[in-house]
Amino acid sequence: MxxxxxxxxxxxxxxxxxxxxxxxxxxxxxxxxxxxxxxxxxxxxxxxxxxxxxxxxxxxxxxxxxxxxxxxxxxxATLAPVAGRLREIALPFMQDLYETTRENIHLAVHDGFDALYVEKLSGHRSVPVISRIGARLPMHATGVGKALLARADPEFVRRYLARPLPRVTRYTITERARLARELRATAERGYALTNEEMTLGSCSVAVAIPADGYEPAGALGIVVHSVRTDLHRLVPDLRAAAEGIARRLEAAHRAVHVT
Amino acid sequence: MxxxxxxxxxxxxxxxxxxxxxxxxxxxxxxxxxxxxxxxxxxxxxxxxxxxxxxxxxxxxxxxxxxxxxxxxxxxATLAPVAGRLREIALPFMQDLYETTRENIHLAVHDGFDALYVEKLSGHRSVPVISRIGARLPMHATGVGKALLARADPEFVRRYLARPLPRVTRYTITERARLARELRATAERGYALTNEEMTLGSCSVAVAIPADGYEPAGALGIVVHSVRTDLHRLVPDLRAAAEGIARRLEAAHRAVHVT
The missing domain is CATH 1.10.10.10 (Winged helix-like DNA-binding domain superfamily/Winged helix DNA-binding domain)
Structure with missing residues (x-):
């Protein structure tokens, strides 16, 4: 030390x-x-x-x-905005996603260069994952992280790419140019995908929660067994949930700033 | 002030x-x-x-x-035992309960004379409740609170009953002798019931999580619309969940104290 x-x-x-x-x-x-x-x-x-x-x-x-x-x-700490407002608003939408998938549902924000996990729902049949509430994971290796990076301020992305990109599994994207291409592809299609980049045997799909300002408030992701190849099928529900959360966040924001 | x-x-x-x-x-x-x-x-x-x-x-x-x-x-704060170990272990069991009921699922501990809500799952179709994570509610007016009181140390119960019992709705039990009878009945049947005692229009069923020691680690409850009269039907699942949580808590406790 x-x-x-x-x-x-x-x-x-x-x-x-x-x-x-x-x-x-x-x-x-x-x-x-x-x-x-x-x-x-x-x-x-x-x-x-x-x-x-x-x-x-x-x-x-x-x-x-x-x-x-x-x-x-x-x-x-339950009064922190991330735990109170964001989580409280997101939870019913996350439950809907859990009900239709029975998989791990993640809500993350970015703090510094990490994806910080704010909420995680999982059942007995969900694939085991290393995330937990309060965990920090590298943005470039996670679905929620890539969704956040793909929408982040270009200067932030430049600084992210300038740092070493730690390899978590043999599939983690650790080349700067490849990650930049991946983030452009993510931004274009509107959702992020990972394939065993954080944990062998699991893959994920994630979308950024659209926010008022430039940066997204957070990202919502689903982690499933990698043998399932139907990640794209989950996108419409995931996107609808993210938009629902964004609408409620905006309403809550207006309520706070008017009163 | x-x-x-x-x-x-x-x-x-x-x-x-x-x-x-x-x-x-x-x-x-x-x-x-x-x-x-x-x-x-x-x-x-x-x-x-x-x-x-x-x-x-x-x-x-x-x-x-x-x-x-x-x-x-x-x-x-996510590293607090109540948030880490208890919540992390209870969550998949709570998800199972949510899946079968689509109602509010609560996990609470007692702190001082309050039921402190550690986790709450709810969906868009669950009855609106005033609980939130980190909320404190009076033990005598809530299902989880009565389940905890019914298993608490007799001296603690004596001190609880010696204090004024605030009335939350017109159905809250505020008479000391009636609450004592209610707690005995709860202990005998092994689960707590409330009927519009905390919120008009909703009722609940709750069980204490059996713990190693004398006092329960927490309580698990389900809050539903009071027009539903099938609370007893929920008891076997609720009890199985509480026992599952207790087994995992005990295993986690042993793991920590051996290593």
């Missing part, structure tokens, strides 16, 4: 946030010493701050002495 | 948390002055803290100058 030389200059609020930021999917539970090491803060500071965070409910401490994100922080 | 006389003694981390705590369902977006008033902190302090919170991603500021909960805080 890289030592953060700015640590001593961090404010107390900044240190408290740093403690919240050290949890990740691989480390949802941490001991006090691991908190201190990962946040690069003295143990005594972490001890005091963790106590404050626990008493507010930003962290919780289980019977084994492990800390995890607390219920009150989770509750506050 | 009650003036908080402890405010000047709050630490900087405590003040930062106070800013996160002032958002609620009715106020998911707040101006800087509202943040200051609701957190009972000086404007200059709030200005500086809000800047720190925005730069970390705990808050975000929109084009109109309103603050809301930020994407990075939402992302960290």
């Amino acid at each position: 890289v030592v953060n030389r700015d640590a001593p200059r961090r404010s107390m609020a900044g240190r408290a946030l740093a403690l919240l930021g050290v949890f990740d999917t691989a480390h949802p539970r941490l001991k006090l010493t691991e908190l201190a090491r990962r946040a690069d803060l003295p143990l005594a500071t972490v001890h005091r701050l963790a106590g404050e965070l626990v008493s507010w409910g930003a962290l919780e401490r289980d019977a084994d002495g492990y800390f995890s994100i607390g219920l009150r922080l989770w509750e506050a | 009650v003036v908080n006389r402890d405010a000047p003694r709050r630490s900087m981390a405590g003040r930062a948390l106070a800013l996160l705590g002032v958002f609620d369902t009715a106020h998911p977006r707040l101006k800087l002055t509202e943040l200051a008033r609701r957190a009972d902190l000086p404007l200059a302090t709030v200005h500086r803290l809000a800047g720190e919170l925005v730069s970390w991603g705990a808050l975000e500021r929109d084009a109109d100058g309103y603050f809301s909960i930020g994407l990075r805080l939402w992302e960290a």
Whole structure:
């Protein structure tokens, strides 16, 4: 781990946030010493701050002495626009898609250079996928990510392509020129396709949710077993759902900005 | 608003948390002055803290100058045990229930004296309900709440009954003795029923998720139009789902505590 030389200059609020930021999917539970090491803060500071965070409910401490994100922080986070407005509006449309397909239905936004998964519906018969709510996956390897990239600001796409494109499977598109062509094709046909680019054995179809402004609010995708070759058949329903979500988002936006 | 006389003694981390705590369902977006008033902190302090919170991603500021909960805080919160483990395990079972009913499917835990809604599935044809993810509703007026109360520690129930029982509709059980009888009946038959006790026009059936320990991990409920009189018919599926969730939770618990 890289030592953060700015640590001593961090404010107390900044240190408290740093403690919240050290949890990740691989480390949802941490001991006090691991908190201190990962946040690069003295143990005594972490001890005091963790106590404050626990008493507010930003962290919780289980019977084994492990800390995890607390219920009150989770509750506050349900008020984030992405979780509240976007997810709440999208969910019934996602349910309709789930009912007709019984497959994984994804809702993602882009944050930085990642596709950030905001909602995922899946049943017992859906193909296993690595996405989870709150997960970040590379945009160029996922259906929702390619749908978002294909509609993104050209300057953003230029910066995306200028970075290394990590290979996730042997089918991930990692050549810059090929990805640029793929994004143009995606924009032209109006939906993105992936074929084992993120997970071997699964493929996906996704569309951007049309937004008022230039960038899409998010993207909606369906992930299925790659042996199924009827992805195109799913496009009309997917598109209707994305348009339905866009209409409701626009109505909600107007309601907020008028009142 | 009650003036908080402890405010000047709050630490900087405590003040930062106070800013996160002032958002609620009715106020998911707040101006800087509202943040200051609701957190009972000086404007200059709030200005500086809000800047720190925005730069970390705990808050975000929109084009109109309103603050809301930020994407990075939402992302960290997806790692809370209630959102990660419980929701992730329960979701496919909830989907099965949704598929067979097309109604609102709820997953709730109890926190303090409230039923806290962790997940909700609903489609376009489900009866409109006031629950949302992150919402708190009174335990005695909801199916999931009564299912949780019926299995709760007797001392907890005693304290619950000692408090005033708010009336939500004219059918809410607000008499202490009647609620105690209702909870005994719920425990005996193994599932909770409500009939327009939370929302006129809707009724619900719910079961507690059996847990290792004494208290249930959560409760699973279905909310339907009250004109339907076939709630009992839903019980076997509901119970099978709750037992399936309990088995997976136990397996996940063992996996975490062995490794």
